Amino acid sequence: MTVRHIIGASVPRKEGWDKVTGAARYVDDMALPGMLHGATVRSTIARGKIKQIHFGPGVDWNEYVVVSAKDIPGKNCIALILDDQPCLASEFVNHPEEPILLLAHPDRPKLRKAVEAVSIEYDSLPALHTIEESERQSTIIWGRDNTFKNFLVEKGDVDAIWKKAAHIVEGEYFTGAQEQLYIENNGVIAAFDPKNGVTVWGSLQCPYYVHKALITLFALPEEKVRVVQMETGGAFGGKEEYPSMIAGHAALLAMKSGRPVKIVYDRMEDMAATTKRHPSRTRHRTAVSKDGRILGGEIEFTIDGGAYATLSSVVLSRGTIHAGGAYYWPNVRIRTKAVATNAPPHGAFRGFGAPQSLFAMERHMDRIAQVVGISPVEVRRRNFLKSGQTTTTEQTIKENIDLDRLLKRALELSDYAAKKKRFAEKNKAGTNRKGIGIAAFLHGAGFTGSGERYLNSLVGAEAGADGIVRVLVSSAEFGQGTNTVLCQIAAEALGLPYENVSIAQPDTSVVPNSGPTVASRTAMIVGKLVQSAARGIKETLTKTGLLHEDYSPEQFRAACKEYIATHGALKSYARYEAPPDVFWDDEKYRGEAYAAFAWAVYVAEVTVDLTTYSVTVDDFVALQEVGRVLHPVLAEGQITGGVAQAIGFALYENVVWQDGRMMNNQMTNYIMPASMDLPPIRVFFEENGNVHGAHGAKGIGELPMDGPAPAILNAVEDATGVRFCSIPLLPEDLFEALRPEFNEQAVPSSVRGIA
Amino acid sequence: MNPSSAESAKRGISFIVNGEAKKVLAHPMERLLDVLRNNLGLTGAKEGCGEGECGSCAVLLDDMLVNSCLIPIAQANGASVVTIEGMSAHSLMKPLQESFLECGGAQCGICTPGMILAAAHLLDKKLDPTLADIREGLAGNLCRCTGYMQIFEAVAKAARRRVTQ
Numbered sequence: 001m002t003v004r005h006i007i008g009a010s011v012p013r014k015e016g017w018d019k020v021t022g023a024a025r026y027v028d029d030m031a032l033p034g035m036l037h038g039a040t041v042r043s044t045i046a047r048g049k050i051k052q053i054h055f056g057p058g059v060d061w062n063e064y065v066v067v068s069a070k071d072i073p074g075k076n077c078i079a080l081i082l083d084d085q086p087c088l089a090s091e092f093v094n095h096p097e098e099p100i101l102l103l104a105h106p107d108r109p110k111l112r113k114a115v116e117a118v119s120i121e122y123d124s125l126p127a128l129h130t131i132e133e134s135e136r137q138s139t140i141i142w143g144r145d146n147t148f149k150n151f152l153v154e155k156g157d158v159d160a161i162w163k164k165a166a167h168i169v170e171g172e173y174f175t176g177a178q179e180q181l182y183i184e185n186n187g188v189i190a191a192f193d194p195k196n197g198v199t200v201w202g203s204l205q206c207p208y209y210v211h212k213a214l215i216t217l218f219a220l221p222e223e224k225v226r227v228v229q230m231e232t233g234g235a236f237g238g239k240e241e242y243p244s245m246i247a248g249h250a251a252l253l254a255m256k257s258g259r260p261v262k263i264v265y266d267r268m269e270d271m272a273a274t275t276k277r278h279p280s281r282t283r284h285r286t287a288v289s290k291d292g293r294i295l296g297g298e299i300e301f302t303i304d305g306g307a308y309a310t311l312s313s314v315v316l317s318r319g320t321i322h323a324g325g326a327y328y329w330p331n332v333r334i335r336t337k338a339v340a341t342n343a344p345p346h347g348a349f350r351g352f353g354a355p356q357s358l359f360a361m362e363r364h365m366d367r368i369a370q371v372v373g374i375s376p377v378e379v380r381r382r383n384f385l386k387s388g389q390t391t392t393t394e395q396t397i398k399e400n401i402d403l404d405r406l407l408k409r410a411l412e413l414s415d416y417a418a419k420k421k422r423f424a425e426k427n428k429a430g431t432n433r434k435g436i437g438i439a440a441f442l443h444g445a446g447f448t449g450s451g452e453r454y455l456n457s458l459v460g461a462e463a464g465a466d467g468i469v470r471v472l473v474s475s476a477e478f479g480q481g482t483n484t485v486l487c488q489i490a491a492e493a494l495g496l497p498y499e500n501v502s503i504a505q506p507d508t509s510v511v512p513n514s515g516p517t518v519a520s521r522t523a524m525i526v527g528k529l530v531q532s533a534a535r536g537i538k539e540t541l542t543k544t545g546l547l548h549e550d551y552s553p554e555q556f557r558a559a560c561k562e563y564i565a566t567h568g569a570l571k572s573y574a575r576y577e578a579p580p581d582v583f584w585d586d587e588k589y590r591g592e593a594y595a596a597f598a599w600a601v602y603v604a605e606v607t608v609d610l611t612t613y614s615v616t617v618d619d620f621v622a623l624q625e626v627g628r629v630l631h632p633v634l635a636e637g638q639i640t641g642g643v644a645q646a647i648g649f650a651l652y653e654n655v656v657w658q659d660g661r662m663m664n665n666q667m668t669n670y671i672m673p674a675s676m677d678l679p680p681i682r683v684f685f686e687e688n689g690n691v692h693g694a695h696g697a698k699g700i701g702e703l704p705m706d707g708p709a710p711a712i713l714n715a716v717e718d719a720t721g722v723r724f725c726s727i728p729l730l731p732e733d734l735f736e737a738l739r740p741e742f743n744e745q746a747v748p749s750s751v752r753g754i755a
Numbered sequence: 756m757n758p759s760s761a762e763s764a765k766r767g768i769s770f771i772v773n774g775e776a777k778k779v780l781a782h783p784m785e786r787l788l789d790v791l792r793n794n795l796g797l798t799g800a801k802e803g804c805g806e807g808e809c810g811s812c813a814v815l816l817d818d819m820l821v822n823s824c825l826i827p828i829a830q831a832n833g834a835s836v837v838t839i840e841g842m843s844a845h846s847l848m849k850p851l852q853e854s855f856l857e858c859g860g861a862q863c864g865i866c867t868p869g870m871i872l873a874a875a876h877l878l879d880k881k882l883d884p885t886l887a888d889i890r891e892g893l894a895g896n897l898c899r900c901t902g903y904m905q906i907f908e909a910v911a912k913a914a915r916r917r918v919t920q
Binding site for chain 2 (some may be wrong): 183
C-alpha cells in the first residue's frame with residue numbers, strides 16, 4: 001500500500017493537539033529543582049562611560065547572585081557576524097537598556113526591587129538618534145564613519161541615461177521601526193555544571209546560533225554546550241539573534257550560582273530592550289521614457305542599525321537586492337548602507353530589509369505613473385520582469401513567470417476597475433474617501449547569494465524498530481508549520497502515512513545543524529534535504545534486501561526492526577549541495593541572489609474617514625505564486641498572518657523614541673491589529689513549479705510582509721490625492737495633511753510620521 | 756518587608772478550580788495568573804502583556820471571561836475558576852479544538868488557550884454567531900500569527916458543528 005497525496009493535503013499540525021488543549025510546554029511553563037530567577041540591570045542613558053555602580057540600601061545583597069562582565073569566562077561578546085556587541089557592558093554603554101549587571105534570586109518578585117536599587121553613574125557622551133545624525137558624523141559612535149556596511153550594485157551605464165529620459169522622477173520614502181510583538185516574551189532557563197558545561201532551554205528560532213554564542217562566551221568546546229528549543233510562542237525574526245543574549249545571561253548566572261536560572265522578560269522589558277525592524281530611508285531617482293518605461297535609475301537605501309552591527313549587514317543585503325522590485329532595470333545603481341545610532345540594535349524581522357526597500361519601490365511606481373500620466377496598473381505592466389530578463393544583480397530569470405497574468409487575476413479578484421471608477425464618483429461628496437491601491441513584488445527564498453553555501457546545512461532522518469521515522473533538524477517550529485511540513489515531505493518520500501513520521505525536538509545534542517529557521521528557507525531548502533535523508537533510509541533498506549518496492553507500513557516496520565537488530569541504528573543524513581547553475585559574486589554583488597523568487601500582486605481597498613482621520617482597510621486581496629503549496633491551510637495562515645502584521649506596519653505600529661529609548665513599550669500604547677481592525681484577507685495562490693525546492697516549493701513566510709504597506713498607501717493616495725511617503729501613516733499625519741486650512745496650501749512632498 | 760512579615764501578610768484563599776476545591780496561601784494582591792501557574796501548576800494560561808491587553812491569560816471566573824493577570828487572588832476567594840485544563844469536559848471543547856486544528860486557528864499556540872476560552876464563552880452566549888459577533892467576542896484576545904481569519908473560520912465551524920451534533 002502506498003500512501004499518496006500527503007503533499008498538498010492539509011494534514012493536522014503535528015503539535016496541534018497540545019496547543020489547543022493548553023498542554024504545550026513553553027519555557028515559562030518549565031521549572032527545575034532549586035531554580036533561581038534572573039533579572040537584568042540596564043543602562044538608562046544612550047551613550048557614556050560607566051563611572052561607578054552603587055548597590056543601594058534596603059536590599060540584603062547577600063541573598064542575591066550578582067554577575068558582571070568580569071565573570072565572563074570567555075570573550076565578552078555575542079558571537080554572530082562581527083562580534084562587536086558585548087554580552088554585558090563593562091566600560092561604555094552605547095544604547096539605553098544595554099545590559100550591565102545580572103541578578104538572581106529564588107523569589108522572582110524580589111528581583112524588581114533589587115534592580116531598582118542599583119544605581120549607575122555615567123559620564124555621558126554625545127549620542128546619535130537618526131540616520132541623518134549618524135550620516136553627519138558630528139560624533140563617531142561606531143568604526144571610522146558610523147557605517148556598519150555598504151553595498152553597491154551597478155548594472156549597465158546609469159550616467160548615460162539621464163539625457164535620454166523623457167521624465168526624471170524623484171522620491172524619498174521612510175519606514176519606521178516595528179516591534180515583532182510575538183505574544184510569548186523572550187525567555188530561557190540555563191543550567192551549568194563543571195562536567196557537562198552549559199545547557200539552555202529557550203524560546204528561539206536558531207539553536208545553533210545560541211550554541212555558537214555560548215561556546216564563545218564560555219570558551220567551552222562545542223560538546224559542552226547544549227541548546228534545546230522549547231515550544232516557541234511566536235518569533236517573526238525577534239528570536240533569531242536575541243536569544244543568544246538572554247541565554248548568555250542566564251547561563252552566566254547559573255554558572256556563578258551553581259543553580260539553574262530562569263530569565264523570562266515581562267512585556268515592557270522585552271519591548272524596550274530587544275530588537276525591532278530597522279527604520280529606513282530610500283531615495284529614488286528614475287529615468288523614464290515617454291511611455292512610462294524605466295530606462296534606469298539610482299536607488300539609495302539606508303537603514304538604521306542601532307548601536308551594534310549584529311545582523312544589519314545581512315538585512316541590508318536583502319533590502320538591497322529587493323530594492324528594484326519586480327521590474328526590469330536596463331541600467332541601475334543601488335547604493336546602500338547600514339548606519340549606527342545609539343538605540344538598541346535593530347534586528348531580524350520577517351522580510352528582513354525587503355519590506356523597507358519594496359515599500360519605496362512600490363510607492364515610487366505610483367509616482368512614476370502620475371508623472372508619465374498613465375495608470376498604476378499600466379506602469380507596472382510596462383516594466384514587469386519577464387522570463388529571460390535579468391534582475392538588478394543580473395540574475396537571469398529562468399523560471400517561467402507571467403506577472404502580467406498575475407496582475408490581471410488580482411485586478412479581477414478585487415474588482416479593481418469597477419471599484420476605482422465607483423470610488424472616484426463617490427469621493428466627490430461626503431465625509432469619507434475611498435481608494436484602491438496595488439503592489440506587485442517579489443521575495444527571494446533562502447539565504448542571499450553565497451549564504452546557503454556557507455551554511456552547509458545537514459539534515460538527518462532516523463528510523464526506529466517501531467517503523468516510525470524521526471526527522472532530525474535544528475529547524476524550529478514557532479507557529480509557521482515547520483514540524484508539519486517537514487514530516488509531510490518525509491512521509492511522502494518514504495511512502496508512509498503522515499502519522500508514521502515524527503520530528504525531534506530541536507536539541508543540539510540530538511539534531512544536526514540544518515541552519516537557522518529564517519529567510520523563508522525551511523520548506524524549500526531544509527525540505528529538500530529532508531526528502532533526500534528520508535530517501536536514504538529507504539535506499540538502505542532496499543539495498544540490504546530487507547525491503548522491496550511497493551511496501552506496506554507493516555513491511556517497512558519489519559524491515560527497520562530487522563535492520564536495527566543486525567546493524568544497529570538506521571540513520572541517514574543529507575547535506576546541502578549548491579545547484580550548479582547558481583553563481584554569486586560577493587565583491588561586485590552580482591549574480592544569482594536567490595535560487596528562487598516568490599511573486600505576488602496585492603490589492604488594498606481603504607476608507608479614509610475625514611472626521612477621525614483614520615484609515616480603515618475594507619478589503620484585501622493577496623495573490624501569490626509560491627511554487628507548489630505543500631499544505632494549503634498552513635500556507636494561507638502564513639499569508640493572512642503576514643498581511644495582518646504588514647497592515648500594522650502601515651497604519652498602527654508606531655515606536656515612539658526618546659533619546660534612543662522606546663517610550664511606548666506596552667501593548668496598551670503600541671497598537672497591533674486586533675480582531676476588529678482587519679479586513680477580510682482573501683488569499684489566492686498560483687502554483688508554478690520550482691526546480692530547487694522540495695516538491696517545487698518556494699519560500700512563503702516573509703513574502704506577505706512586503707506588499708501590504710505600499711498597496712495601502714497607494715490606496716490612501718487614490719482616496720485623498722495626498723502623496724504620503726512615510727509609514728506608519730497615523731491619523732495625526734492625515735490630519736496635518738488633510739485638515740481644511742491646509743487644503744489651500746501645497747502639501748509637502750513627503751509628510752513624515754511623528755518621530 | 757522582611758521574610759517573616761512577608762509570610763504573615765499571606766492569607767488563606769479558598770476557591771474552586773476546574774471543579775475541585777483548592778486552598779492556597781497567598782498575598783491578597785498576588786495575581787490569579789501566578790497562583791494558577793506557580794501554586795497549582797496550571798500553565799495553560801499564559802502571560803503575554805501583564806496588563807490585560809492580550810487575553811492570553813484568559814480564564815473563566817464565575818462564568819465571566821477575565822484576564823487572570825488583572826485579578827488579585829483575594830477577588831477569587833470563594834469563586835469558581837475554570838482554566839483551559841478544566842474545559843475538557845465542556846461540550847463545546849471538542850468541536851472547538853477540532854475546528855481550530857482543521858482551520859489553522861492555532862499557529863504558535865501561545866494565544867490559543869485564551870482564544871479557545873473566549874470562543875467557548877461566546878458560543879455559550881450565542882448559538883449561531885455572525886462574523887461580527889465572532890470578531891467582537893474575540894476582540895480582547897490578540898494573535899500575532901494568524902491575522903485572525905482562520906480563527907474566525909474555526910469558531911464559525913465549531914458553532915455549525917454544535918448545531919448539527
